[in-house]
Amino acid sequence: MENILTYLRYRKDIPTSKMAWNEADYVAFSMISYLDYTGLCEDWPLLSEAAARYRDKYYPQGDQQAHMREKALFEMADSIRYRKVRIGRYLRDIDEIQEKTVYAVTFRLSRFHSIVAFPGTDHSMLSWKENFIYLYRYDAPGLLQCKDYLESAINRSFMKVTVIGHSKGGLQAVYASCRLPAQLRRKIKALYLFDAPGFAYPIETEEGYRELESRMKSFVPEDCVIGNLNHASYGDRQMIRSYETGFAQHECDNWQMTATGIARGQAASEFSEKSSKVFNTLVESVPVEEREMVITEMFDVLKNNGITRIDDINNLRFGNALKILLSYPRLSPQTRNLMKTLLKEMKNG
Secondary structure (H helix, E strand, C coil): CECHHHHHHHHCCCCCCCCCCCHHHHHHHHHHCCCCCCCCCCCCCEHHHHHHHHHHHHCCCCCCCCCHHHHHHHHHHCCCCCCCCEEEEEEEEEECCCCEEEEEEEEEEECCEEEEEECCCCCEHHHHHHHHHCCCCCCCHHHHHHHHHHHHHHCCCCCEEEEEEECHHHHHHHHHHHCCCHHHHCCEEEEEEECCCCCCCCHHHCHHHHHHHHHEEEEEECCCCHHHHHHCCCCEEEEECECCCHHHHHCHHHECECCCCECECCCCCHHHHHHHHHHHHHHHCCCHHHHHHHHHHHHHHHHHCCCCEHHHHHCCCHHHHHHHHHCCCCCCHHHHHHHHHHHHHHHHC
16 A cells, blocks of 8 residues: 555556556646646646646756655656646636635646646635635635636537546535536536535535536545535545545545555544534534624634634644634624634644
8 A cells, every 4th residue: 555656656657558547547636736837838738848847947956855746746747657648727816805716727638538627725814715605605706717617628529528626626626517518517527526525505406416426436534524524425435545644634645545546445433423523513503694704704813813824723822722712802602613613623633
């Protein structure tokens, strides 16, 4: 059992004519979709050329400090398996007015088959706020933009698309796919969803979802929490193994791989069941019509205390967090309870 880098190193010389694209490949594409390709792929370069440009831009003195996702890109670039892949249509739209952080990229595997990838949340509080906005807004600006992006990518003659997404990106992938016109939904080969949260409304009742559900493949780790939010249950749901524990299992670079895919797990852990229940109960305790007020209040408090990235919360001592709450006596009980629970669970996870 190894991680995604080991899979890439040992399978990269096997062309797809001998081993078809599989779930491990889609994990790899999902991971490298998180990288910033601004100015690097407007001309649809081969993945190897895009990787060379990336290295020149970010690591002109050598890539010894490259992190996991970047290492995956460099391994894929130096391979037979991925040598014909082209990359393009990179989208990076951060808008504080519309409260959205939308990222997407397309990998062209062949003339008539592409991957459209939606990465998940970045480390900014704006991106995290967008996650919470999805708890009360169905047609949020970020979701609408994802749908438009996918429609543009798939609306080409004879083109088939595999849609992939990790975390929030998985939710965006589902929304975008289900909201396509019927004639375009037929062009979706499959959806690969990696620890993706659910919707705050019954999307499973929509025609688009019912049509695509049999093509959805969902993967969640044994300590899954994010992939259980709003009781998510997309299509063929598989439990998988990770080298990490707790919330850290959410990251794909910790997932265990085999020679042909993702290593299967046994069952949801006690941590998963307990933490998922806490978060889902917490969300459900706030009426939908009050969620916008509560979420706005919570993120205003964080912003006013200089917390701009999720790392700032992770590095915050719980006692200091409580002091922040006590300094806002007019906070609604719902907001106070939400913040206390979130801070406590993040520290415990």
